[in-house]
Amino acid sequence: MSILINKNSRILVQGFTGKQATFHAKQCLDYGSKIVGGVTPKKGGGTHLNLPVFNTVKEGIEATGADTSLIFVPPPFAADSIMEAADAGIRVIICITEGIPVLDMVKVKKFINCLRASGAEIYLIGPNCPGAITPEECKAGIMPGYIHRKGTVGVVSRSGTLTYEAVWQLTQAGMGQSSVIGIGGDPIQGMNFVDTLKLFNKDPETESVVIIGEIGGSAEEDAAKYIKESMKKPVFAFIAGRTAPPGRRMGHAGAIIEGSSGTHECKVRALKEAGIRVIENLSEIGATVKEKLVKLQS
């Protein structure tokens, strides 16, 4: 087990023939992921990377039985691609694209909520995220595969390279990962920390969870509340942006302190009050998780 994706996931790549998509699809294939084809409107019927290209997601699903999509479509059209995937019946939609207008995501959320109301099961990861990986089974994203090892630590993060740093430390400390989910750095996104924690909580292969948060919004505070009430596994957290100046967007559209909300202090306080071990020094993630878990086991 793992969450969201595994060795049986059948992946369609949207925006398949673009430069980024081509590069990353190759990397995913090399990792062993089952990419079954791609979608590029008006290029349907051809092949790319020896895989079929379709005009629409619907056609792609009918021909390949795909259940997962990986989106590299440019920002002006990416929101539309997410909705197309959701409408066609894709269960796990992973949108890598960075720079989608926020109001486009408002539309996407409304559309997906309508589909859910009529019974559809849809998990949207991203946008502006590195994707998801279940080590040694399936990589659906742009993360470097080799830093991961199969194991029992679940990782969920709002940032890309910061996740690689954390995962690499875990791997070096001998702590493998069950699944690593990058939920992305945008203000309005698909799955949040709580949605992901719920899945890790139910997953028998996940024994502990590391949350990588950052300033802005209230996702970490909401996570703290959920963990306090319902989480059955130990949770560790690191929050980036302790020294970030207020009012400036720190790279990610969502990483901004507005007024007194979204501050590092506020998030750390909420997490600590919920009994979560908050790691202050980024370099100590691997060692801290290992030490604490060894103690719990003995």
Added chain:
Amino acid sequence: MKFLEYEGKDIFKSYSIPVAHRYGVLKIGSELENLDLRNGPWVIKAQVLAGGRGKAGGVKIASEKNEAIKIIKNMLGMKIKTHQTKGQDLTVKEVLVEEASDIKREIYLSMTLDRKEALAMLIASAEGGMSIEELAKKHPEKIIKFPVDLSEGIHDFQVRKLSFALNIDETIFQDFRAIVQNLAKMFKEIDASLVEINPLAILKNGKLMAIDSKIVTDDNALFRHKFFAEKPDHESTEIEEEAKKIGINYISLDGNIGCMVNGAGLAMATLDTVKLAGGNAANFLDVGGGAHIEQITRAFNILLKDKRVKAILVNIFGGIMKCDNIATGIVQATRKVSLNVPLVVRLEGTNVEQGKEILANSGIKIEQANSLWEAAQKVTKAAG
């Protein structure tokens, strides 16, 4: 992107939200002699991106023409420090001159996004003039809030409810409705993340008027707003503009350690780690996930040119970006601009060995570190 008061009021006007008669926007060096000032008194307002201007001397009223000119002259170039500028001085580069209004009552009206619910929210209060933060602290019960479906706009019943709650007189209800509904239309059409009318005044003559404006729009949507994309970004420094042109993310900070990192989250966490080690970063610089050698070279040049920088820290976790490319970029940059401050490099990830080798064989004096913590301590020591 943030808009100055007068830029925001231009947008208000195009959505039929009433604003005061404008006599002019004056810049440093503007000719004041021919300024057409009729019908005083006038209100003279410093155009800076910070609330609390009034208390800092950035809003003045004049009733004589000579007095007005004198105030304008004094205000242009003046430094302003308010509770929102975080200890920094803002220089007043532009001044707005308007007809002063006779205000009877002030209302707070704004629209923003609720991230969690993925919805736009209308926020209002009968207590205008204060900042919403202050208001939320002092009178949380006086804040009215409801979600708005942007594809539908604000329904009439919602405006009615709002007008009763704000105690809007029946005689101005139609005007009020137009303002509220146009606000929502504007919010959607300009891809705003915040539009605030604070205060929306009821004048002694019974008319409604937006006395101030605050607009923030979504940078991600600039591709469909050519007009905004061409407008100067008042928040960016020169160096930030230069960085933007080469496609990297740069924010000036007040320390003396220049930092270059790949990825926004890691860049933020690197600044935190430097602080933990006792140092202070001079900047946030994210070269992104897939920068080319050329971009790395130019980004590194920006750091080298910054006179405040006493030491440089490069922290790269190569994933898609390969460590050998980073190393090559650094070496190329130091050929163009000589490196005369200590450089600490921490490389990890894809092609790390090749990267370290390129640096070691380059002849440049580089201190390599094996972990971020080690790098942060070394660079802090080097910066003194």
